[in-house]
Amino acid sequence: MTPKQIWANLGVENIERTQEFYLALGFKQNGTPSKDLVSFLFGEDAFVIHFFKKEKLKTSLEGEVSDLSQGNEIMFTLSAESKEEIHECIEKVKEIGGTIRFDPRKDRKSFYDDNGYYVGVFADLDGHLFNLFCNLNK
Amino acid sequence: MKTIWLNLPVKDIKESKEFFKAIGFKENPRHKNAEHLGSFYIGENNFVLMLFPENTFKGFAQNEISDTQKGTEVLINIDAQSKSEVDTMAKTVQKAGGKIFAEPGESDGWMYAFGFEDLDGHRWSMLYMDMEKMPG
Numbered sequence: 001m002t003p004k005q006i007w008a009n010l011g012v013e014n015i016e017r018t019q020e021f022y023l024a025l026g027f028k029q030n031g032t033p034s035k036d037l038v039s040f041l042f043g044e045d046a047f048v049i050h051f052f053k054k055e056k057l058k059t060s061l062e063g064e065v066s067d068l069s070q071g072n073e074i075m076f077t078l079s080a081e082s083k084e085e086i087h088e089c090i091e092k093v094k095e096i097g098g099t100i101r102f103d104p105r106k107d108r109k110s111f112y113d114d115n116g117y118y119v120g121v122f123a124d125l126d127g128h129l130f131n132l133f134c135n136l137n138k
Numbered sequence: 139m140k141t142i143w144l145n146l147p148v149k150d151i152k153e154s155k156e157f158f159k160a161i162g163f164k165e166n167p168r169h170k171n172a173e174h175l176g177s178f179y180i181g182e183n184n185f186v187l188m189l190f191p192e193n194t195f196k197g198f199a200q201n202e203i204s205d206t207q208k209g210t211e212v213l214i215n216i217d218a219q220s221k222s223e224v225d226t227m228a229k230t231v232q233k234a235g236g237k238i239f240a241e242p243g244e245s246d247g248w249m250y251a252f253g254f255e256d257l258d259g260h261r262w263s264m265l266y267m268d269m270e271k272m273p274g
Contacts, residue, residue: 002162003216003264006181008144010212043142045183057213061261062240062253066209071202073211073260075195077188079141089139101200109197121200128211129199131145 007048008076011057011065012126018051021125024096025089042078049076068127075121075129086120086132099123143186144214147195147203148258151176154189157257160234161227163187180216206259213253218266221250227264228252248272 012018019038023029030039030048036056040049054065066073080086083104090100102121104112112119120132148154155176159165166177166186176189192203204211218224224242231254232238239261240253248271253263 003180003218004182005215005217006185007215008212009215042139044140045185047142047183047185060253060263061210061213063261064209066204066206066211068204068211070208071204072199073147073204073206075145075199077141077143077145078139080139085139111197119198121198129201131198132139 007050009050009052009057009060010126010128011054012051013054014125015051015053017125021096021098022051025092042076068123072127072129075131077131077133080118080132080134083118083134083136086118086134089132090120090122093122097125099127101129141186143188145188145190145195145198146258146260147192148176148189149192150257151189151191154257157234157236158187158189161230161236206255206261210259210261212261214260214262216262216264218250218264221266224250224252224264224266228254246273 015033015035015038019033022040028041030041036053038051041047042049058065086104090103094100100122102119104118104120116136118134118136121129123129151173158176158178163178163180166179169175169177174191178187179185180187190198196203218227228238228242235257237255238252239255242250242252244250248268249265251263251265253261255261
């Protein structure tokens with residue numbers, strides 16, 4: 001089996017506020033949003049994440065959309081080039097209503113420190129997680 | 139932010155690695171022999187899928203892991219180049235121990251897809267799109 005493409009579909013409450021959130025973080029919009037879908041491109045290979053209205057995603061899943069207050073099923077990692085880039089992203093996320101789960105300026109983890117990793121974690125407006133990762137050894 | 143990759147928690151690294159190998163995903167040579175994680179390349183851009191034991195994932199995510207039997211956070215999509223590829227993949231997935239939640243079938247007259255759960259209940263879909271029949 002040789003798939004050429006891979007993309008991800010996530011559920012959100014509100015298309016407009018999701019659009020504003022990811023635009024504010026500097027991500028590139030993929031096409032024109034509809035009432036059920038806004039899509040963004042991530043990274044230099046333009047990985048696609050479709051953000052669907054939850055009710056719409058439900059029909060593709062043929063199952064329930066999970067309640068993220070109970071936990072997460074996945075987490076994306078975004079590579080960062082510097083500590084500053086992570087700090088800037090964290091500040092922006094705070095300003096636009098996301099949640100910071102790990103701020104390397106105050107939270108510590110020996111696994112990261114010992115390996116020379118610099119990490120921040122945030123949740124978007126619906127609770128989807130992103131891990132900001134910088135390898136300081138490079 | 140140049141790169142994005144996807145992290146999935148799994149109960150058993152070894153079994154999950156076998157599963158993803160069996161359904162045709164390419165192992166990331168850098169982590170091929172690692173026992174504490176799994177890493178695969180998917181698609182022509184070598185999108186990276188990382189597998190971590192649930193406890194490790196929890197530490198990274200700073201959160202609990204959701205119960206995939208109660209609900210799903212993401213539908214991960216891969217494409218197919220033909221309908222028969224979709225049918226073959228459905229058989230391969232079943233043989234490898236995955237669970238089909240949507241049998242291969244047409245949708246909207248130009249798409250052909252099936253959906254499956256991996257060993258941990260993460261939901262995937264393989265989709266063939268017939269661009270000639272796609273509504274303009």
